[in-house]
Amino acid sequence: MSVQAIVPDYRGVVRDRFENFHGNQLVYVAWDKHLMFCAPFAFPVPPEMSFKSLLTDVATDVFAVHPEFDQLDWSKAEWLLDGQPFIPQLDVALKDQGISHKSVLRFQTPELKGYMGADI
Amino acid sequence: MNKNKVTTMAAKKLSLKEKYSLLTRDLDWEFSYQDRKDAFPMEEFEGIKITDWSKWEDPFRLTMDAYWKYQAEKEKKLYAILDAFAQNNGHLNVSDPRYVNAIKLFLTGISPQEYQAHQGFAHIGRQYGGVGARIACQMQSIDELRHVQTQVHAMSQFNKYFDGFQSWSNMQDRVWYLSVPTSFFHDARSAGPFEFLVAIGFSFEYVLTNLLFVPFMSGAAYNGDMATVTFGFSAQSDEARHMTLGLEVIKFLLEQHEDNVPIVQKWIDKWFWRGTRLLTLVGMMMDYMLPNKVMSWKEAWEVYFEEAGGALFKDLARYGITMPKYAALVEKEKEHISHQAWWTFYTHGHATGFHTWIPTDEELDWLSEKYPETFDKYYRPRWEMAKKLEAEGKRFYTKALPQLCTTCQIPMLFTEMDDPTQIAYRDTVYNGDRYHFCSDGCKDIFHDEPEKYVQSWLPVHQILQGNCGGPGVEQVLSDYYHFNVGADNMDMKGSPDEKRWKQWKGVA
Numbered sequence: 001m002s003v004q005a006i007v008p009d010y011r012g013v014v015r016d017r018f019e020n021f022h023g024n025q026l027v028y029v030a031w032d033k034h035l036m037f038c039a040p041f042a043f044p045v046p047p048e049m050s051f052k053s054l055l056t057d058v059a060t061d062v063f064a065v066h067p068e069f070d071q072l073d074w075s076k077a078e079w080l081l082d083g084q085p086f087i088p089q090l091d092v093a094l095k096d097q098g099i100s101h102k103s104v105l106r107f108q109t110p111e112l113k114g115y116m117g118a119d120i
Numbered sequence: 121m122n123k124n125k126v127t128t129m130a131a132k133k134l135s136l137k138e139k140y141s142l143l144t145r146d147l148d149w150e151f152s153y154q155d156r157k158d159a160f161p162m163e164e165f166e167g168i169k170i171t172d173w174s175k176w177e178d179p180f181r182l183t184m185d186a187y188w189k190y191q192a193e194k195e196k197k198l199y200a201i202l203d204a205f206a207q208n209n210g211h212l213n214v215s216d217p218r219y220v221n222a223i224k225l226f227l228t229g230i231s232p233q234e235y236q237a238h239q240g241f242a243h244i245g246r247q248y249g250g251v252g253a254r255i256a257c258q259m260q261s262i263d264e265l266r267h268v269q270t271q272v273h274a275m276s277q278f279n280k281y282f283d284g285f286q287s288w289s290n291m292q293d294r295v296w297y298l299s300v301p302t303s304f305f306h307d308a309r310s311a312g313p314f315e316f317l318v319a320i321g322f323s324f325e326y327v328l329t330n331l332l333f334v335p336f337m338s339g340a341a342y343n344g345d346m347a348t349v350t351f352g353f354s355a356q357s358d359e360a361r362h363m364t365l366g367l368e369v370i371k372f373l374l375e376q377h378e379d380n381v382p383i384v385q386k387w388i389d390k391w392f393w394r395g396t397r398l399l400t401l402v403g404m405m406m407d408y409m410l411p412n413k414v415m416s417w418k419e420a421w422e423v424y425f426e427e428a429g430g431a432l433f434k435d436l437a438r439y440g441i442t443m444p445k446y447a448a449l450v451e452k453e454k455e456h457i458s459h460q461a462w463w464t465f466y467t468h469g470h471a472t473g474f475h476t477w478i479p480t481d482e483e484l485d486w487l488s489e490k491y492p493e494t495f496d497k498y499y500r501p502r503w504e505m506a507k508k509l510e511a512e513g514k515r516f517y518t519k520a521l522p523q524l525c526t527t528c529q530i531p532m533l534f535t536e537m538d539d540p541t542q543i544a545y546r547d548t549v550y551n552g553d554r555y556h557f558c559s560d561g562c563k564d565i566f567h568d569e570p571e572k573y574v575q576s577w578l579p580v581h582q583i584l585q586g587n588c589g590g591p592g593v594e595q596v597l598s599d600y601y602h603f604n605v606g607a608d609n610m611d612m613k614g615s616p617d618e619k620r621w622k623q624w625k626g627v628a
Contacts (some may be wrong), residue, residue: 002569002570002571003570003571003572004165004166004167004311004312004315004569005165005571006161006162006165006312010571011571012368012571012572012574012575013574014551014553014574015574015575015576015577015578015581016435016553016576016578016581017553020585021199021584021585022585022586024584026581026584028523028556030543031522032542032543033509033541033542034602035463035502035535035541035543036467036502036505036516037467037516038460038463038464038467038468038519038522038531038533039464039522039523039531039532039533040522040523040532040543041518041520041521041522041523042520042521042522042523042524042580042584043520044583045582050375050395061519062518062519062520065514065516067505067517079486082493082547082554083547084547100554100555101554102554102555102556103554104523104545104547104556106545115501115502115504115505116501116504116505118497118498118501118502118541119541120502120505
């Protein structure tokens with residue numbers, strides 16, 4: 001049963017459909033083991049945006065406040081897309097490499113241990 | 121006519137027992153020309169089987185006339201103290217102006233939920249076929265209305281002198297962190313009448329309420345806030361009644377039919393989890409917002425849940441009820457959640473309706489002492505980092521909005537409890553859309569009723585859909601949340617609250 005309702009076949013209104021974001025899709029981005037950022041960030045971006053643009057035009061500004069950001073080499077970062085290992089193609093649109101509405105992108109930088117080496 | 125007169129005369133001589141019977145059980149009647157099922161249309165759809173309402177034992181033998189009398193006496197005492205508090209400038213006696221932010225959180229986060237509890241109990245007080253249950257719920261409904269009123273009155277003194285108290289009723293439906301308690305009650309109120317009573321009456325009022333009221337009221341006492349202490353005392357006898365109702369409903373449902381047991385267990389699992397997620401805010405308040413600490417969140421959890429709740433569930437075992445599903449996980453969480461939550465609020469301090477701050481060195485040492493296994497290892501370095509950035513004039517506020525859990529609506533701030541350096545991610549795809557959760561508990565709840573939670577009004581997504589004004593966060597805060605931007609939000613250091621306090625106290 002998909003809901004305990006007093007009427008038969010009750011269906012909820014899906015509040016976060018792609019269509020409600022005026023041409024954008026949501027992408028969540030997180031830097032693993034860098035808990036200065038308490039949670040992943042939610043970005044509304046066009047599905048046609050390239051991965052490179054997501055990094056340089058959207059994510060950089062938000063993550064650059066981290067003291068280790070200067071040492072971050074995007075080309076060495078390891079990625080997970082919705083929990084699965086993922087190799088991004090920089091010049092390809094998000095939608096053309098499986099990054100869909102409400103996908104989670106996590107990047108890992110094993111050589112960077114966070115502030116005071118404490119995963120922060 | 122004559123007959124009525126006789127009844128009135130006789131009523132004066134009724135024994136308490138007779139009066140009780142007439143004013144409660146006797147308020148019901150037999151349905152001669154309507155089907156009883158049409159009169160109580162919500163009684164069966166949840167799958168709960170009631171075979172005999174007369175087996176309901178009224179949890180408190182109180183009639184309406186006695187109820188009014190007791191409550192009126194309590195009101196008189198309460199308002200006398202509130203008057204004295206105002207006349208003596210009681211707000212100047214609080215331990216530290218940071219304390220006031222704890223009651224800003226109470227007024228905006230808890231008081232509106234008293235009102236929702238009032239609405240919820242008024243609704244279910246109409247829906248049960250048994251008159252005893254209806255009367256008990258109606259009384260609790262009036263109690264809850266009284267609570268929101270006395271809380272607002274008690275805190276109104278602070279509204280004259282501190283920022284952040286002015287738009288609590290507007291904020292409750294809109295502000296990102298207030299959607300956590302608000303959606304909790306929306307979830308309960310949109311459920312059937314039996315689930316509501318297990319959710320609010322049992323899981324919240326009976327199992328978890330001490331973890332809400334004791335910390336806030338003791339916190340008020342420890343920090344010189346007589347107004348809040350007094351409404352706490354004034355609500356205490358009501359709370360005792362509410363707890364009795366919560367326990368009665370569980371025993372009644374379990375004794376009525378064995379088919380009720382798995383349904384009730386599922387609701388206990390769900391609402392225990394939702395309740396502990398909600399109480400994260402209380403844990404953070406205890407460990408970080410009270411200048412004079414009462415006890416740590418961890419200690420409170422051990423006393424009020426592990427000991428008291430453990431005994432309760434032992435008692436319920438004879439009905440086939442077991443400990444809530446994620447109780448063992450929560451035992452690990454008590455080491456972490458308050459720290460993870462206050463860091464979230466601190467780093468989003470530009471978007472909160474109260475002030476945030478770095479704990480003092482003394483407070484950091486207190487946290488190390490209370491959390492010897494976790495604080496120095498995982499959480500102290502965050503505050504060292506914050507101190508360094510602040511000293512460099514770069515007080516840290518995050519620049520984008522966080523991802524939220526679909527069920528509890530809390531930012532995805534919780535870690536795996538066996539790896540506190542790794543955010544916990546859970547997700548599912550339902551009808552082609554992806555949904556995210558902070559925990560297995562929240563994912564389970566979604567999975568059980570996806571058509572309910574696809575409707576979650578997630579504040580971050582609503583902002584990004586353009587439904588909360590804008591275009592920028594600052595306009596959302598000022599125009600949609602009704603914050604006084606620059607006064608209500610940002611760090612305690614340099615705030616108007618702090619400046620005024622220093623003037624009153626004559627310190628530079």
